[in-house]
Amino acid sequence: MTPTRRSFLKAAASLGVGAATAGLASxxxxxxxxxxxxxxxSRHVAPPPGYDPWIEVNSDHLRTNAREVARATAGxxxxxxxKNNGYGLGLEEVGPTLDAAPGVVGLAVVKVEEALRLxxxxxxxxxxxxxxxxxxxxxxxxxRNIRLAPFSDGDGERLERLGRELQRPIPVHLYLDTGxxxxxxxxxxxLPWLQGMARRPEIRVEGSFMGFTEDTEYxxxxxxxxxxxxxxxxxxxxxxxxxxxxxxxxxxFMPESHLEMxxxxxxxxxxxxAGGREAGAVELIPALRLQARVLRxxxxxxxxxxxxxxxxxxxxxxxxxxxxxxHSDGYPREAVDGCRxxxxxxxxxxxxxxxxxxxxVEVGPEPLVEQGQVATLLGPDHPDIHPNEVSDITxxxxxxxxxxxxxxxxxxxxxxxxx
Ligand SMILES: Cc1ncc(COP(=O)(O)O)c(C=O)c1O
Numbered sequence: 001m002t003p004t005r006r007s008f009l010k011a012a013a014s015l016g017v018g019a020a021t022a023g024l025a026s027x028x029x030x031x032x033x034x035x036x037x038x039x040x041x042s043r044h045v046a047p048p049p050g051y052d053p054w055i056e057v058n059s060d061h062l063r064t065n066a067r068e069v070a071r072a073t074a075g076x077x078x079x080x081x082x083k084n085n086g087y088g089l090g091l092e093e094v095g096p097t098l099d100a101a102p103g104v105v106g107l108a109v110v111k112v113e114e115a116l117r118l119x120x121x122x123x124x125x126x127x128x129x130x131x132x133x134x135x136x137x138x139x140x141x142x143x144r145n146i147r148l149a150p151f152s153d154g155d156g157e158r159l160e161r162l163g164r165e166l167q168r169p170i171p172v173h174l175y176l177d178t179g180x181x182x183x184x185x186x187x188x189x190x191l192p193w194l195q196g197m198a199r200r201p202e203i204r205v206e207g208s209f210m211g212f213t214e215d216t217e218y219x220x221x222x223x224x225x226x227x228x229x230x231x232x233x234x235x236x237x238x239x240x241x242x243x244x245x246x247x248x249x250x251x252x253f254m255p256e257s258h259l260e261m262x263x264x265x266x267x268x269x270x271x272x273x274a275g276g277r278e279a280g281a282v283e284l285i286p287a288l289r290l291q292a293r294v295l296r297x298x299x300x301x302x303x304x305x306x307x308x309x310x311x312x313x314x315x316x317x318x319x320x321x322x323x324x325x326x327h328s329d330g331y332p333r334e335a336v337d338g339c340r341x342x343x344x345x346x347x348x349x350x351x352x353x354x355x356x357x358x359x360x361v362e363v364g365p366e367p368l369v370e371q372g373q374v375a376t377l378l379g380p381d382h383p384d385i386h387p388n389e390v391s392d393i394t395x396x397x398x399x400x401x402x403x404x405x406x407x408x409x410x411x412x413x414x415x416x417x418x419x
Contacts, residue, residue, distance in 0.1 A: 047374055047412065053292035053325045054410045057089050059097040061287035061380065065268045069251055070103040072282050073258045077105040079128060079244060081265030083114065088330065088405035089269055089288050092121045098268065099123040106147075108263060112137045115146045126206070128173055131183070138162060142170055147206060151175035151184045156196040156203070163202025172197070173207035173241065176229065178222040180211050187225045191232060198238040207241040207261065214249055223257050249273045252281050270380065271387045271398045286387055289379035290331065290405065294343065295358075296322040297367050306352030306360050311336065319363040321348070323375045326357040330405035331377055334394035335359065340384040342376040343369045347384040 048054055069078055080101075086094035091109075095118045098104050106126035109115050115129045128147040138148060139162065150159060150172055163170045174197060177184030185193050187210075197203050210226050212219045223245065230243055244261040246254065251264045252273055266273060270286035298321075300306070300314040323341060327333045333354045340347035341361050346368070348361035359377075363369055378387050378401070391398040 047291060047293075048410070051293050051295055051324055052410070053290065053329055054412050055089065055405060056289040056291060056379075056412050057093040058287050058289075058380075061270055061285045062094060062097045062268060063101050065270050065284050065287060066098065066101040066103055068282050068284060069262065069264055069267060072251055073246070073255075073262050075103070076258050077242070077261045078103050079106045079108050079261055079263045080104045080268055081108045081247070081263055082118070083109045083111070083130075083265065084403045085114075085407050087265055087269045087399075088402040088407075090407075090411040091117050093411045094269070094287075095121045095123045099125050105261070112141065115141060116144065119144045119146065126171070128207075130173075130175065130209075135162070139166070142166055142168070145171075147171045147173055149173050149175040149183075149209075150197070151177070153193070156193070156200055159197075160200045160202045163200075169202055169204040171204045171206050173209055173244075174205060176208060176210045176226065178210045178225040178229075179218060180213055180222075182211070184210060187229050190229055191236075194229075194233050194238050194240070195236070198233075198240075205239050205241045207244060209244045209263065212245060212247065212250060212257075219250070219254065219257070223254075248276075252276050252279070266398065266402075269402060271391075271402060273398075277388055286378070286380040288387075288402075289381070290325065290329075290377040290409075291374055291379070292323050292325045292377075294321045294369055294371055294373045294375055295324045297363070297369055297371055298322075299367065307358075308353045308355055311353055312351040312360075312362075316365075318365060319367040320351070321361050321363050321369050321375075323359050323361065323377070324357060325375075325377055326355050326359060328356040328406065329409060330401075331359065332390070332394040332396050332401065332404075334396060335377075335390065338393040339390055342379070342382045342385050343373055347382055
């Protein structure tokens with residue numbers, strides 16, 4: 001069920017989000033709309049003055065979503081997954097905020113470069129690399145207190161040597177494969193491998209984890225395999241640290257998988273997993289806005305067409321507005337089939353085509369919007385621009401909607417102060 005506009009705005013208001021997003025500063029060129037019109041409860045800083053698009057990241061919403069994860073999991077510690085540039089919101093923006101969020105005990109990524117970037121951004125809590133590193137990379141990662149996730153034969157010996165060289169125990173989370181067949185030591189031959197890890201004083205096992213296939217029936221089987229292996233190992237005195245496997249889907253729908261820590265990504269950024277909105281099990285608020293200023297407002301004559309392919313032809317006089325955001329910024333091409341863009345407190349349909357750097361909306365018979373006004377393509381302010389709504393309309397996965405946002409988009413409006 002799609003949230004109603006009223007329930008949506010109520011939720012947004014309770015979180016201090018303005019319903020109107022037309023926070024206007026003077027544009028560099030063109031007619032400057034007068035004054036700001038964001039609601040008094042709005043806490044976001046002034047948008048940038050230029051016409052280039054940007055992403056606004058809201059730290060309050062990140063913290064609110066982290067609190068909701070804690071609530072939904074009876075206070076389980078959270079390993080916050082911030083891979084792929086913080087799911088598109090920007091690693092440097094979301095990393096320090098989640099680092100400071102109560103309940104978050106660590107952050108996880110899948111690229112060496114991202115693990116190092118988190119440390120460079122000032123993240124102090126444990127960072128887990130859920131992938132493999134070369135020896136040189138591992139040396140650097142350990143020096144920066146980044147946890148490794150061994151999963152291969154021979155990793156015990158390698159880590160033992162590295163621990164001796166660096167004269168410190170290497171903290172690890174052991175990666176187990178219970179059916180994903182992607183990464184991890186296969187569960188059916190993991191016991192002796194786990195023994196080898198646990199008996200080496202150079203290795204400090206802080207956790208053991210697996211990933212689900214997200215096939216509901218098979219997930220249950222995977223969890224059974226994981227728990228069977230953990231029980232057997234612990235009966236033999238093998239230390240496994242904290243067991244964790246629950247990503248957003250399992251935080252939302254599979255309480256028995258919450259175990260000793262949870263490992264969500266998507267939901268921290270305020271998007272729901274498939275079926276999550278309908279179930280209403282967790283209340284999340286998008287932590288980003290994708291925004292730009294209206295570049296042009298023009299009245300079309302009957303017969304005038306819009307953009308490549310002339311997919312839209314005006315039947316009568318109509319005003320259209322051009323927004324400088326396109327598919328190269330990550331806004332999906334498919335948005336032309338039903339998505340809407342919020343300008344002021346009204347949303348308008350995307351028409352014609354989403355080209356690389358532009359899209360066009362139909363405003364109606366009157367030019368209700370102004371050049372320089374802020375347009376919001378994704379955000380928490382209206383049901384029409386909720387990332388899950390854009391995902392549903394375009395048929396693109398919610399992960400694509402967030403993670404395909406161009407990393408080059410500047411980030412604004414975030415606060416990363418430690419609380
Ligand atoms: C190993 C692992 N754990 C956890 C997550 C978090 O998943 P989600 O974003 O669905 O919460 C991911 C992301 O794909 C992952 O690869």
